[in-house]
Amino acid sequence: MPAVPRVLVQAGPFDIGAEAARxxxxxxxxxxxxxxxxxxxGDGGLVAMELEHYPGMTEKALTRIAEEACxxxxxTGCxxxxxxxxxxxxxxxVLVLTASAHRVAALESCAFLIDWLKTKAPFWKREEFAGGAGRWxxxxxxxxxxADRWAR
Structure with a gap:
């Protein structure tokens, strides 16, 4: 039976040590x-990045991606x-953690997740630069x- 992933979309910070221990x-x-x-x-004078999402839709999309990895x-965990x-x-x-009995499964699934999250997660990013200039x-x-390397 596949592991059940834990997926969170939040504004606040997370604790990588606590999440790994969990x-x-x-x-x-x-x-x-x-x-x-x-x-x-902070490349090229970036002062901030605003990440927007649609609550509900984003969590469902991330859950589907994590379930695919599982x-x-x-x-044993994700x-x-x-x-x-x-x-x-x-x-x-972003934090991605995968646990398995063996390193190959943990490493490959972690790489898969971040590749798919980068292309399939519904977030919109706007960069803000010094002087107020910005771009999507x-x-x-x-x-x-x-991401394509993981296509079946």
């Missing part, structure tokens, strides 16, 4: 825990936390190519 708590079958922590960069790999709202350089944006972030071909 996936291991009381379990002796976890042999590997993989993680990805996405952080807001179906493809023998995971956590996806994505923030929304105004974030500044250095702020954590467009999809990138390299992100689509990374």
């Amino acid at each position: 996936l291991q708590a009381g379990r002796t079958d976890v042999g590997g825990l993989a993680s990805f922590l996405g952080i807001c960069r 179906a493809r790999w023998p995971l 956590t996806v936390i994505h923030r929304h709202g105004r974030l500044v350089p250095g702020d954590p944006i 972030v467009e999809a990138k071909a390299e992100d689509d190519a990374a």
Whole structure:
């Protein structure tokens, strides 16, 4: 039976240590825990990024993506936390944790999740620069190519 993923979309920060401990708590079958922590960069004078989403729709989309990972790999646990709202350089944006009896399943499923989240999660990002200039972030071909490698 596939693991049931934990998916959260929230404005506030998360605690990576607490989330990792939650996936291991009381379990002796976890042999590997993989993680990805996405952080807001300050490239090119970026002062903030605003992430918008549609509540309900976004959680459902992220849950479907996480359920796909749980179906493809023998995971003992899976956590996806994505923030929304105004974030500044250095702020954590997204956390993906996958746990499995073996490292390959944990690592591959974590890579799959972040690749698919990058292209299939319904978030809209607007970058804000010094002086008040801003722009919407467009999809990138390299992100689509990374996600395509997981197509069945």
